[in-house]
Structure formats: C-alpha cells, structure tokens
Amino acid sequence: MTKRCAALHCAEPVAGYSTLCESHKRTLRRHGHALQKGITVLELKPFQDRISARRAKNPANPTWELLRGRWEALTAHAKATLDAYANGSPAISYERQTAEQLGTLRTTVSVDVVIDTALAMFLLLEQSPHRIMSDKAFNFQLARRVRGLAEANSSSSYSAKEGRIKRTYKDTPPRVLDCLAESLKVAFGIAGMRLAELEKKDVEGLKAERQQLSDALKDMS
Ligand SMILES: [Zn+2]
Incomplete structure (x- = not known):
C-alpha cells in the first residue's frame, strides 16, 4: 500500500x-x-511601516547607526570571503553562495531598507505568530524577504506561452537560506526582538486606553 x-x-x-x-x-x-506559506511583501508592509515610524520618532537614537555598523561588518566579511575565493582559496559552496547574496544586497539595496525589512520580520513573528510554523520556517521567511530586496537576485526570462518577459526568482538552496538567516539574526535579532516588545506594549497601551474610554462612556449620563 x-x-x-x-x-x-x-x-x-x-x-x-x-x-x-x-x-x-x-x-x-x-x-x-x-x-508554511510564504510571507508576502504586502503582508510585511504594515510592520515595515511601524519600524519606519519608530525610526522617525527616534532619529538620534544610536540603535540605527549601530545596526548600520553591524550590516557593514557582515557584508564586508562576505566580500572578503568572495575576494579570497576569487584568488583561489577553497570555500564551502553554501557559504560562498551566502556571501554572494550578502554581496548583492550590499551593492544594490540601501542599508536602511535591509534593516527595516529584517526588523519587520521580528514584529510579524510577535504579532502574527500563527503565520510562522517553526523556527526554521521563520529563518526561511526572514532570508527570503531580505534577499527579495535585491533586483539582481531575480533574473528575467521570456515566457513564450505568455508572450512577455517574466521575472523568475531563482530557488535558493535551503542551506543558503538558513545560513543567510543566521547572519541576519546575529546582526539584527536582538534589536528586532526588543522592538517587537516595544510594539506589543504600544498595542496593549492602546487597548487599555480604549477600554478606559469605553468604561468612562458607560458612566456618562
Ligand atoms: Zn502532501
């Protein structure tokens, strides 16, 4: 059977x-x-907006500069790995591919966009936990949304059936997604979780305020 x-x-x-x-x-x-169903750009947007609002509210907070520094360090390390590989050093295939993805992001995407997208994933995890099936699934969604920011990660191909150029996304090997996610978590994980907590408190504060108003309205004659 x-x-x-x-x-x-x-x-x-x-x-x-x-x-x-x-x-x-x-x-x-x-x-x-x-x-696991893929987290879409549209689905992540409200969380990115929350991060942007937080950034606008606290422009002088050193967090942003520290996160930029972390991204710089991470992608500089990736670049060094690629340079060494180009000069004949051996490299583990998935590590080299991860470095390539980071290198592409470094050259084609603004650092703040990478940061906001990564941080937004932690907010989504906190506020929509039902959308993430496991730790590994979170890793993959984090990596997919961030790598999706780079145009160069997608390639165009002509669809004879539809008579137009279609953009097709290359399927990234699972080990590369995992490795990319681990790098992103090292760089942005602590800030992501802390901001997710702050957002939760804000949401709870709003709820409490609404409750107070509703209670007060009941007492109104
Ligand atoms: Zn099945």
Missing part, C-alpha cells in the same frame, strides 16, 4: 522515500516547513 503524506489534511501519496508528497516536499524545501 502506498503511504500517505504526513502533512496535515493531505491525502496525496508520498514521494519516493520521503514522508511527504511531492508538493509538500517542495514547500518544505522552499519555506522551511511543509505547511
């Missing part, structure tokens, strides 16, 4: 020796969890 896919509510047969069907296996590889 053919085994059924281990993913919840899936009745498809498993793919080869996997415990998952072909489709869930692909999702696991792309998103870090068989049931």
Whole structure:
C-alpha cells in the first residue's frame, strides 16, 4: 500500500522515500516547513511601516547607526570571503553562495531598507505568530524577504506561452537560506526582538486606553 503524506489534511501519496508528497516536499524545501506559506511583501508592509515610524520618532537614537555598523561588518566579511575565493582559496559552496547574496544586497539595496525589512520580520513573528510554523520556517521567511530586496537576485526570462518577459526568482538552496538567516539574526535579532516588545506594549497601551474610554462612556449620563 502506498503511504500517505504526513502533512496535515493531505491525502496525496508520498514521494519516493520521503514522508511527504511531492508538493509538500517542495514547500518544505522552499519555506522551511511543509505547511508554511510564504510571507508576502504586502503582508510585511504594515510592520515595515511601524519600524519606519519608530525610526522617525527616534532619529538620534544610536540603535540605527549601530545596526548600520553591524550590516557593514557582515557584508564586508562576505566580500572578503568572495575576494579570497576569487584568488583561489577553497570555500564551502553554501557559504560562498551566502556571501554572494550578502554581496548583492550590499551593492544594490540601501542599508536602511535591509534593516527595516529584517526588523519587520521580528514584529510579524510577535504579532502574527500563527503565520510562522517553526523556527526554521521563520529563518526561511526572514532570508527570503531580505534577499527579495535585491533586483539582481531575480533574473528575467521570456515566457513564450505568455508572450512577455517574466521575472523568475531563482530557488535558493535551503542551506543558503538558513545560513543567510543566521547572519541576519546575529546582526539584527536582538534589536528586532526588543522592538517587537516595544510594539506589543504600544498595542496593549492602546487597548487599555480604549477600554478606559469605553468604561468612562458607560458612566456618562
Ligand atoms: Zn502532501
């Protein structure tokens, strides 16, 4: 008898020796969890807006400059890895690919956009925990949203069927996504979690204020 896919509510047969069907296996590889749906640009936007608002409210706070410094250090290290590789030093394939992704981001995306996008992912995790299926899935979404900022990470191809140039995103190997996410977490994780806490307090403050108003209105004659 053919085994059924281990993913919840899936009745498809498993793919080869996997415990998952072909489709869930692909999702696991792309998103870090068989049931994880990709976080979209649109979905992340309100959280990025919150970070932008926080930045606008605290422009002189040293956090921003410290985070820029961390990104600079991280991408400079990546550049050094790539230079060494170009000069014949051996490099582990996924580490080299991660360095390439960081190098592309460094040259094509403004540092503040990278920072805001990474920090926004921590806000999303705090406020919409149901959207993230596991730690690994969070890593993959963090890496995917940040790498998606770089135009050069996508390539165009002509779709004969649709008669137009289509932009296609190269599938990044899972190990590269994981490695990229780890680098981003080292650089921005502490700030991301702290800002997520601040946002939570703000939301709770608003709720309490609304409750006070509603209570006060009840007493009004
Ligand atoms: Zn399945």
